Amino acid sequence: MNTDKMVSDLVSQARSAVEKKSSSKDQALPVIRIRPSRGWVSLKPRELWEYRELLYFFVWKDIKVRYKQTILGGSWAVIQPFFTMVVFSLFFGKLAKVPSDGIPYPIFSYAALVPWSFFANGLNQGSNSLVGNSNLITKVYFPRMAMPIASVLAGIVDFVLAFAVLLGMIFYFGIVPTINIVWLPLLLMLSFITALGVSLWLSALYVQFHDIRHIVPFLTQIWLFATPIAYPSSLLGEPWRTLYGANPMVGVVEGFRWALLDTNTAPGPMIIVSSLVAIALLFSGAFYFRRMEKTFADVV
């Protein structure tokens, strides 16, 4: 109660100080204008930055809640990509004898599955984020973009766990990572941008069209096979291989292998294509999201 009183005194003091200089009033108290927006609207990155604490809390909540009341808890982050790797190794590596750029097949596929899982989970959580949090959207104001961003970001913890296992495997297979490992954060960034770009599109569409719920698992599955996870992109010749980079996850996956496992398939031009497509996805997604944002609370 005391602090309340203190703060309110402060506020009224600030107000009376402000009233003396009525010309500078608008600077002291924020002025909000509410009016209908028309057509394409600005991305308002500054407002998003102002709400960074809320974004932090959303991420924190997602991480806290994700493995509550599960027996295996955080190990799920490892189990999923690990067992996919085991299955891939058995069927593609052993039976189908899919080539793996001269690297043991298990680590070849697992190195790709780690960033892929981050992307796929991000995509899944991100596109669900608006509809799944409709109670928040209809009751509180905040830049709606915080929702998909937080959902994708929360996947970082899972990524770190799965990545730790990847490092263990690298040592187990006696591979020495190259100096190219410094590019990893950028590659992770690329996969984050791609996941967010797609999430922005899908989450905004999901509000309107609940078909998205059925599309997402399907899309993830198709995308998994359209990305060189179970097979190397070196199966393709140039210029097809570079064009293959139009799927941004191709750049991410091949980049991971190159940086960690020293595959001799330096994906330079491919990554440039991937980055351009990812950035295009992000911006188009962000603009579409902002344009649709005003309808979310009414439709969701």
Added chain:
Amino acid sequence: MSDIVIRVENLSKQYRIGASQKNRNFREAIKESLKEPFRRAQRLFRGSAPGLSESDQTIWALKDVSFEIRGGDLLGIIGRNGSGKSTLLKVLSRITEPTSGEVQIVGRIRSLLEVGTGFHPELTGRENIYLNGAILGMKKGEIRQKFDEIVAFAEVEKFIDTPIKRYSSGMYLRLAFAVAAHLESEILIVDEVLAVGDARFQRKCLNKMQEVGEQGRTVLFVSHSMPTITRLCKRAILLNEGKLIAEGPAHTIVRTYLSGSDDASAGERIWTNAQQMPGGEVARLCAVRIKTEDGKIANTVAINKSVEVEMEYDVLKPGYVLLPHFQLMNEEGVIVFKALDIDPAWRKRSRPAGHFVSKALIPGNLLQEGLHFVWVALITLEPLIVQFYEPDVVAFQIIESNDGESARGDYTGDISGTVRPLLKWTTVFSPARQPGTN
């Protein structure tokens, strides 16, 4: 503090209703989007409003609403369900965009359209305080600073590290309210969130809000509880079908709202046309009035002053013993009392034809504050026939009075009850026995 902090100008919000809005499937949407450019071009040539398809059914949830709020005001927003109250709050809290019009808000604005927004059942009380606080717009440092106070207010100290899914519903609500009650902002928007929770805690929250209002903060408050509105708010606006139909002192607006028409708000109702007068073949009702001590017709009476209910009627057929009576009903629909005419002059005495005025004096310091509806009736005793029976003929408001003695004494909080009589209190005192003096 009298600066205008919220200015609403010609605010309108249109909703599309019907199947076309929600959960459209892709096929429809694609079909529509293929047709849409043609339709738009058509409309362009015709010069009608862009943006909406003709086929859409629309409804104006808000239509040309304009008002201003000054700093420190407590504004009540009232109206029936679907009158646009919630839409107005949603537009003001920036949850949804208006279709046209403009709002200008000076100062930080926080809204409370629901308590416990974003509460997660798996998280502990502590974690949820932080999460909910952040969602409501508090900074992390601010939450940390007020944490103990919030926990104390919610009375959940023992369970603060328990997941809230293990909380009782009462604890859950208390925690949610506690966070909300500690929001700090120049402007606060509160929807009907106090309708839940136990009565004692509701009062605690209301008191907290009142305290907050006295600190010079501007509060917009929606409630269906008229006593709450009249007690908390100085001013009120009344919405009906999306339009603002009245604005002014809370008591007046509440009365307008409850009476539903101007008839009952005047404190007097007169039937001039004999055809329309309620009544049977023996007697007909001509007028009903509410009068104050000094004989003036009024619809607002101070709690410690007497009220006179006056009933005017014509007796058409002589020779019957009549029993005029009336009853008062409060806002909750409770019959406060029923009073029968016991005037010895006409008791058990058959009346001649003519014009009668029956008056009943309700003493001051008897009725509870709030709105009272008057029902009047008249029966003949032998045979027992109802001549007229008119509900809600007039209504009057009993208001708190600052001058003179009332049953409130020096207490400033909420006093519940259907009536509030001034009783005679006496105290017997015996001094404490000093130890060692016997």
